[in-house]
Amino acid sequence: MIQSVERALSLLDHIAEHPESSHNLAEMTEFLGVDKSSVFRLLSTLAKHGLVRQDESRKTYQLGFGIYSLAAALRSQVKITELAAPFLKRVALATKENAHLAVRSGLSAVFVDRERASKTIAANTSIGDSEELHCTAVGKCLVSHLDRAAIGLLFEGVELTRYTDRTIVDVEALAAEIAAVKAAGYAVDAEEYEKNVVCLAAPVRNFEGVVEAAIGISGPKERMEAQMDAFVAIVRDAGLELSAMLGAR
Amino acid sequence: MIQSVERALSLLDHIAEHPESSHNLAEMTEFLGVDKSSVFRLLSTLAKHGLVRQDESRKTYQLGFGIYSLAAALRSQVKITELAAPFLKRVALATKENAHLAVRSGLSAVFVDRERASKTIAANTSIGDSEELHCTAVGKCLVSHLDRAAIGLLFEGVELTRYTDRTIVDVEALAAEIAAVKAAGYAVDAEEYEKNVVCLAAPVRNFEGVVEAAIGISGPKERMEAQMDAFVAIVRDAGLELSAMLGAR
DNA sequence: CAATCATATTGCGAATGGTACAACGCTATT
């Protein structure tokens, strides 16, 4: 771990996570807790590579468009999205709900692709959005290949945020739920993150049995519950077929 | 400019720009020209923040999904109108016609910004106005990333209103026209909405290749047709440059 | 199955490069 790189990336994350505050040099210095000259040089270096840009009046720093270039490169290099695209389309078409593909990044589920359904009222997630693992269907899928010990290690010392009265906030209960997901081959988020929103997801496993991604849908409680059985079949089949393409048995 | 940050970001750029070669530690070391232990630590730091990830077998490094999170944050922080403003000005100045920026909302193209040219006789659209997709240049641009099936779905059961004898009212013909727009990289509305008014527009694509907006001009038939070739170049270049800022390639 | 090779990872002393401090410049505000 290289300290100055660590600091530079922290600055980047800080800007990304706090769109509300105006990020001038003083504010960034306050955040990092080192001298402003160091912060200035860190930001200059980031700016040189287009990851941040300073307002023309030099007063505030914002995220830079170089990020888009990286995102475009990432998109073209990652193969799982290409593989999954037809499945997403199929799921979205069959369920008439928005379908999405997520991968895990640390303790987050990051959405890497999505397919819109025609419905006007629908859950709206964008590529790049990330959600927590413990309260989402895709999140639970993404850790469903881990054993009890690994789950414990992953969530060790992590506070599971409560979002609704159904959110699982106890690691022990979460581990049990994940075991159930593993056995069933799919996961449900029944208003555990947002009231009136129900999600359904299935894991995508590679040849090693490791969950590489999760494919899921989400929508209003009534629509989802009314056809739950049919939807489970659709989503789980998509996950299984996609897994098969990655060599899973 | 801080050396280690500089090096870390160079590694990131290198991975992004060379999808073909397999980026193992040796290759990255060769590229940077410093000791492999340093490269290892730089990559580890990048990996900790999700900007790169190492293949499960630890052999190769790829771009990480944390990039998507940054891209999502950037997208939510940047308003397209701010970005587009200088381009609108440039286009209006170069063509001496009114320039406007439109985004799609359902089956409408909504004008979100405009730049007036000096001409007294000119098409007059205001911010907030909306026009139909099938009979306007910006409208055709805004759906030019969709494939034939999506076009069909979008206009399914929709009556395409005839405004002039040149208005395209057949979905089949419209789909062909949109395919032509996609290929050409710009769209023309030759009196398809209003007699004697010609419009010209180019799509603005993001890093996903999705058309987020359209930039266009409109004016009286004679002025527009007299300089059509030059105008096409001006508008299309503006669209391409703006797209590049959003990470399109 | 041992041996060898190729690769990634870790420990550690040396010195480079980053940091803090201070000085400077710029703009706005009184």
Added chain:
DNA sequence: AATAGCGTTGTACCATTCGCAATATGATTG
């Protein structure tokens, strides 16, 4: 005009990073 608040640049010291070498891991060979 003076002051204050910010960003930017110069510099010397010393913490951090670097390169070297040792170790670990895993693949390939005879």
